[in-house]
Amino acid sequence: MxxxxxxxxxxxxxxxxxxxxxxxxxxxxxxxxxxxxxxxxxxxxxxxxxxxxxxxxxxxxxxxxxxxxxxxxxxxxxxxxxxxxxxxxxxxxxxxxxxxxxxxxxxxxxxxxxxxxxxxxxxxxxxxxxxxxxxxxxxxxxxxxxxxxxxGARRGQWTNGIPPFPYVYQRYRDKYNEKGLVVNDERMPIYREMIEKALSGIPSQKVAQSLNQRGVFTPKGNYWSAITVQRLLLDETHLGRIISNKTRGSGHKNKRPNAKNYEAIPKSEWTVVENCHEAVKTKEEHDRIVAILSSRKRIPTKSRKQSHVLTGLVKCAKCGHAHTIHLVDCKAFVRPCAYIDPLGNKCRNKGILSDTLEEIILKEISKYQSEIINSSETVDCQQSDNIRAEISEFENLLQKYKKALETVNDAYELGDYNREEWQTRKRKWQKLVGQTEDEIYEMKKIYQSNQNISDEERKQNLINFLGNIRTMTDNVQRNDLYRTVIESIVYLREGNTIDVKINFK
CATH class of the missing domain: 3.40.50.1390 (Resolvase, N-terminal catalytic domain)
Known part of the structure; x- marks a missing residue:
């Protein structure tokens, strides 16, 4: 050439x-x-x-x-x-x-x-x-x-790639939503089955297994997984809304050298547009599912096997994390809290003999039954006050973290830190701020979910619980019975002083 x-x-x-x-x-x-x-x-x-x-x-x-x-x-x-x-x-x-x-x-x-x-x-x-x-x-x-x-997202248009199950983009048969989502009617019963099972307390893994065993596969013909099911259960797109501004940066393993690091943005800063397409679950259903999955997420994997009556129910009053149960010479003990916060501080909430703690719990439940029968309105107010007080504590902690972040920025402007040290300290406090904001968000969801149970349901659950709890011998069945009336047991021990607060459903 x-x-x-x-x-x-x-x-x-x-x-x-x-x-x-x-x-x-x-x-x-x-x-x-x-x-x-x-x-x-x-x-x-x-x-x-x-x-x-x-x-x-x-x-x-x-x-x-x-x-x-x-x-x-x-x-x-x-x-x-x-x-x-x-x-x-x-x-x-x-x-x-x-x-x-x-x-x-x-x-x-x-x-x-x-x-x-x-x-x-x-x-x-x-x-x-x-x-x-x-x-x-x-x-x-x-x-x-x-x-x-x-x-496009702020206008309520779908710009996030493949729509989440059971939606399709723009058109399904006679349904049409310009640049938006519509429900695939053939997929809808499968999705609603996931919702109903999640609300009844069935884990995502078992929901996925049930679908796979019956030959009901994903739109791409793959097996369902627990992670896929859980993501669908928590996806707020199904409430009829479109959410953007959830992350920034790149999380790809082969990202460009100059690409910003992946970072999750706190929920308080998300852009949410309502009423963009047909909702396939209610706000009440979503909040209850969030509460159920959030309570399970805080339970260590081994604890989810329900090997003891109090497994997964006891939470530390100091840090909010779960206490585990262990056996010593055929006796069950609630372990001391092993949580260490991001700053390296140990929680140090002491342990207790499980039988001793259970007797305290049963007395509190009997007392609660008397109060709810005599004055359900007063009990509801007390319960609401307890949850609001816990939210208030986290909000105070959030303000402290934000103040610390401001102090770090001010110190950098005054020349007390070099740029690298400033960025390290800033990222630490930004992460704590984001985590605390997410914690407050989840607690508010749990609070809202608790309001959806009627007084009559509470009474019936308590009657059933107190009539059967002392006669049952199987630990798994007893643990399940506890979960019908209790969301969590908040436990604190300082010396020989034991303080127990129960979050009822």
Whole structure:
């Protein structure tokens, strides 16, 4: 091939095809035709590499990664592309990586209207200009896409990829929601089954197993998993709302060197748009499911086996974490709290003989039954006051964390910290602020869920509990019976003084 009075001996080439964001597979076929005709016209023997992904990072594009290694090994005389920027529109580091591979192996780049020899100063400069403008164009496109996604979400449009089960995008039979979600009626009974079972206390793992055993699979034909079911149960899209601004940064294992670290944004800062599509669960159902799953999440994995009557029920009054149960010489003990906070402080709430604690609990439940029968309104008020007091404590703690964050920022401005130390301290307090805000959010959900149980249901559950708890011998059955009337047991021991507060359902 002769171009611009230069002669090249080109026999073996690679045809690299990559679909950009705005293009279809039909466009990719047109590009393939152009490159194939180019090779036939010039008698090139060619191997094709086709990339469908749209990432600008080389490491996230398997075909260009494979091709780049073969270029470095000198396998090809040239690489054919429809436009120079098809090889990549990454940052300067990415473009330099591509250029060095072509320069060291003396591999050419061929487009339908030009040959680039990157060891030639003129071609090298021209390639730099092409790369610069391609990068600027890419940055503008991605910026507009991000802005469009944010604006679309705030308008109530679905911009989050594949819709969560049982929804589909825009249309199902005679249903239509422009740029929104509609319910797939065939999937709806399966989703409602998940909700009903979760509300009855059946774990997500058993819900998934039940569906799999009956041959009811995911839309992609895969088995259901506990994680998938739990995500669907907690997804607030099913309330008819669209939520955006939940995270920032990249969590990809091969993210670009200059990419921001992945970070979950506190729920208080999310953007929530209501009434965007048909809801498939009620707010009350969602809050109860959150409460059920939150209580299970705080229970250590071994404790979920319900090997003892109080397994998973006893929580530390100092830190809110679960106490575990262990056996010593055939006697059950509530272990001392082993929690250590993010600052390294140990909780140090002491343990107790399980039988001793259970007798205290049974007396409190009997007392509660008398109070709810005589004056359910007073008990409800007391219970509400206890939960509100706990929320208030966390809100006070939140203000302390925010104050500490302000102090760190002020100290940096005064020159007390260098930038690296400031960023480390700032991230620590920001994380604590976010965790505490999420804790308050979950507690408010539990509080709201508790209000949904009627006084009559409470009375019947208490009658059933007190009539059977002392006659049952199976620990699993006794634990299940406790869970019909108790959300948690808040336990504190200082010396020989024992304080027990029960959060009733």
């Amino acid at each position: 002769d171009l611009e009075n230069r002669t090249y001996d080109i026999r073996y080439v690679a045809n690299y095809l990559r679909k950009s964001r705005a293009e279809s597979m039909e466009d990719l076929e047109k590009h393939r035709m152009v490159l194939t005709e180019l090779c036939i016209k010039n008698s090139f023997k060619f191997v094709e590499y086709m990339e469908v992904g749209t990432s600008d990072s080389i490491d996230m594009r398997p075909e260009i990664t494979k091709l780049l290694k073969e270029i470095e090994d000198g396998v090809y005389d040239a690489v054919c592309v429809v436009e120079y920027d098809r090889l990549g529109r990454g940052d300067l580091g990415e473009q330099d990586r591509l250029k060095k591979a072509f320069q060291k192996s003396e591999t050419l780049i061929i487009t339908p209207d030009k040959i680039y020899d990157l060891n030639n100063d003129i071609d090298d400069t021209y390639a730099d200009l092409k790369g610069f403008f391609a990068r600027q164009e890419y940055k503008m496109i991605t910026k507009r896409l991000r802005q469009g996604k944010i604006i």
